Amino acid sequence: MTHPLGDGIYRITLPLPFPSPQSVNCYLFEGEKGLTLLDCGIDGVEEFELLIRALEGFGFGLPDLHRLVASHLHVDHMGMAKRIIDTTGCDWLMHASTIAEIPHYNDWGSRRDELARVVEASGAPDEVVERFRLETLRPAWFSEAIRPTHPVGDGHKIPLSPTRHLEVIFTPGHQANHLCLLDSRTGRLFSGDHVLPRISPFIPYTGEGHDHLGAYLDSLERIAGLDARETYPGHGPTIARGSARAHQILLHHQRRLDAMLEVVAECPRTPWHVMQAVFRPNLSSLEERLAFQETMAHLEYLRSRSRVERVSREGRWAYRIPDVGREV
Numbered sequence: 001m002t003h004p005l006g007d008g009i010y011r012i013t014l015p016l017p018f019p020s021p022q023s024v025n026c027y028l029f030e031g032e033k034g035l036t037l038l039d040c041g042i043d044g045v046e047e048f049e050l051l052i053r054a055l056e057g058f059g060f061g062l063p064d065l066h067r068l069v070a071s072h073l074h075v076d077h078m079g080m081a082k083r084i085i086d087t088t089g090c091d092w093l094m095h096a097s098t099i100a101e102i103p104h105y106n107d108w109g110s111r112r113d114e115l116a117r118v119v120e121a122s123g124a125p126d127e128v129v130e131r132f133r134l135e136t137l138r139p140a141w142f143s144e145a146i147r148p149t150h151p152v153g154d155g156h157k158i159p160l161s162p163t164r165h166l167e168v169i170f171t172p173g174h175q176a177n178h179l180c181l182l183d184s185r186t187g188r189l190f191s192g193d194h195v196l197p198r199i200s201p202f203i204p205y206t207g208e209g210h211d212h213l214g215a216y217l218d219s220l221e222r223i224a225g226l227d228a229r230e231t232y233p234g235h236g237p238t239i240a241r242g243s244a245r246a247h248q249i250l251l252h253h254q255r256r257l258d259a260m261l262e263v264v265a266e267c268p269r270t271p272w273h274v275m276q277a278v279f280r281p282n283l284s285s286l287e288e289r290l291a292f293q294e295t296m297a298h299l300e301y302l303r304s305r306s307r308v309e310r311v312s313r314e315g316r317w318a319y320r321i322p323d324v325g326r327e328v
């Protein structure tokens with residue numbers, strides 16, 4: 001599905017092999033040196049064909065591609081990058097912090113084992129731990145990431161013409177290397193998965209020392225403060241007021257943090273218990289994996305701000321309100 005958005009911008013929507021989201025939005029920008037493509041979907045012969053046909057639908061061809069940008073290091077946004085770069089030789093832009101993360105990202109097996117260990121410590125039943133291990137074998141749609149040829153940082157201006165550029169806004173949280181693009185001519189914001197229209201973007205848990213929720217809320221505040229209006233997300237329809245949507249998502253996380261504090265207020269609770277208390281029942285196993293990581297991200301956010309503490313008994317974690325307050 002393709003759609004011209006005016007001002008030399010086009011949207012290409014490519015299918016995804018997931019139950020949700022079922023498609024990804026890629027955005028094409030005309031420039032003096034050629035086309036800039038933001039995000040490119042998962043890798044595959046069919047997907048590549050669809051991309052070529054979409055370009056042709058707008059009167060372009062693959063050789064017109066001058067640069068490819070990925071909003072973040074997730075397969076639905078950069079899976080096809082290697083195929084496109086090998087074919088066209090175009091420049092390849094990602095946030096500079098991606099470079100250090102690529103080896104870990106490509107190592108699917110150790111990421112899966114790390115998560116399974118955390119699930120085990122979380123108080124999940126044995127059969128759930130086993131299911132996590134079995135269901136997270138490397139899927140066919142996973143493709144390895146390649147290093148950007150042109151790493152970029154916050155504030156970097158990607159030139160489209162002498163009078164127009166796309167400004168990089170570093171927005172970690174949904175993923176540690178996430179960036180948004182702001183069009184200097186139209187003020188349109190291209191938000192990747194940072195701000196989505198219908199769902200609140202997934203916040204991962206990737207182990208001790210990573211406060212993805214803290215990073216996310218900070219970068220969401222930044223987008224909220226931009227007064228962004230028309231916002232073009234990585235999934236779903238255009239958002240009329242991006243900053244208003246950012247405010248809604250901030251509120252959603254505040255409520256979720258409050259709900260979790262309430263659950264652990266009575267007595268120490270395992271992360272698995274907190275997840276079951278806060279999320280709706282009957283989650284699919286994929287939804288359960290995401291909900292579990294979200295729960296951990298929220299609990300660890302609270303812990304790093306001393307709102308809760310974590311105790312460990314026989315290798316199982318429980319979170320509780322710190323004793324300090326109670327002794328006064």
Ligand SMILES: [Zn+2]
Nearest residue numbers: 074076193234
């Ligand atoms: Zn996505």
